[in-house]
Amino acid sequence: xxxxxxxxxxxxxxxxxxxxxxxxxxxxxxxxxxxxxxxxxxxxxxxxxxxxxxxxxxxxxxxxxxxxxxxxxxxxxxxxxxxxxxxxxxxxxxxxxxxxxxxxxxxxxxxxxxxxxxxxxxxxxxxxxxxxxxxxxxxxxxxxxxxxxxxxxxxxxxxxxxxxxxxxxxxxxxxxxxxxxxxxxxxxxxxxxxxxxxxxxxxxxxxxxxxxxxxxxxxxxxxxxxxxxxxxxxxxxxxxxxxxxxxxxxxxxxxxxxxxxxxxxxxxxxxxxxxxxxxxxxxxxxxxxxxxxxxxxxxxxxxxxxxxxxxxxxxxxxxx
Numbered sequence: 001x002x003x004x005x006x007x008x009x010x011x012x013x014x015x016x017x018x019x020x021x022x023x024x025x026x027x028x029x030x031x032x033x034x035x036x037x038x039x040x041x042x043x044x045x046x047x048x049x050x051x052x053x054x055x056x057x058x059x060x061x062x063x064x065x066x067x068x069x070x071x072x073x074x075x076x077x078x079x080x081x082x083x084x085x086x087x088x089x090x091x092x093x094x095x096x097x098x099x100x101x102x103x104x105x106x107x108x109x110x111x112x113x114x115x116x117x118x119x120x121x122x123x124x125x126x127x128x129x130x131x132x133x134x135x136x137x138x139x140x141x142x143x144x145x146x147x148x149x150x151x152x153x154x155x156x157x158x159x160x161x162x163x164x165x166x167x168x169x170x171x172x173x174x175x176x177x178x179x180x181x182x183x184x185x186x187x188x189x190x191x192x193x194x195x196x197x198x199x200x201x202x203x204x205x206x207x208x209x210x211x212x213x214x215x216x217x218x219x220x221x222x223x224x225x226x227x228x229x230x231x232x233x234x235x236x237x238x239x240x241x242x243x244x245x246x247x248x249x250x251x252x253x254x255x256x257x258x259x260x261x262x263x264x265x266x267x268x269x270x271x272x273x274x275x276x277x278x279x280x281x282x283x284x285x286x287x288x289x290x291x292x293x294x295x296x297x298x299x300x301x302x303x304x305x306x307x308x309x310x311x312x313x314x315x316x317x318x319x320x
Contacts, residue, residue: 014115031103041096041116041123070099076095107131108131202234205233228272231298
């Protein structure tokens with residue numbers, strides 16, 4: 001493939017295109033070892049759409065002269081020129097192409113010429129010489145010295161100030177976080193302490209079911225469920241009985257052990273629960289008399305039993 005390319009390039013016209021240019025990326029009065037050098041060419045008035053093919057210098061890279069960067073094309077200027085005898089304008093470009101080299105040995109380097117294939121001809125840019133020097137050393141006065149340790153400077157307060165401020169800020173945030181956690185816990189404890197007693201909750205819930213608006217047949221199931229649920233929650237808290245999980249028979253058998261519960265009130269309350277069971281599970285329609293008696297009976301059950309609690313609390317406080 002390289003042989004065919006060489007033969008093809010030999011068949012093209014070689015046109016002298018001037019001299020290449022050389023530029024230091026680190027401007028100095030001379031080129032030193034390991035300096036990066038930009039080497040390239042410049043073409044002016046290149047028509048839009050012109051194809052350019054550039055030489056491959058990667059094979060020329062060695063230990064003493066290294067190719068740091070391959071070809072890079074830059075547009076320096078854009079021109080618009082009117083064609084002769086036509087109103088159309090042609091766009092022309094001034095182009096600069098370059099590679100970056102780095103020498104690693106002192107001496108004179110003969111850089112290669114730059115052939116640029118443009119359409120059917122080859123533009124040849126003349127090569128340049130590059131003189132690479134090293135830093136001069138006065139051997140007469142030069143004295144070898146041991147490698148010195150890293151120099152350490154005293155730490156100043158200004159350098160410590162950001163760290164001190166950060167530490168104080170972090171400590172403040174920790175204190176604030178601890179205070180917020182404690183306050184939240186105290187607020188939670190106060191909330192628990194201020195929780196309403198069970199009889200207040202029960203009476204408030206029973207108050208919702210007063211009136212005859214819930215006596216309609218299609219609302220009786222909700223009516224009796226609300227009353228019995230309020231009573232079961234109160235009985236669980238007041239007597240320590242797992243009332244919500246018990247049947248009516250199991251519940252009132254357990255209430256027989258409550259000495260402060262009058263038997264007459266217990267039987268009236270049982271009647272309300274049994275009526276509720278018929279309404280909820282047997283599609284029974286309660287009468288107006290049963291409906292009117294349900295809430296007052298439940299309220300009387302709560303007010304009669306919580307009075308005993310109020311009488312016991314002062315005695316316990318006196319004993320303490």
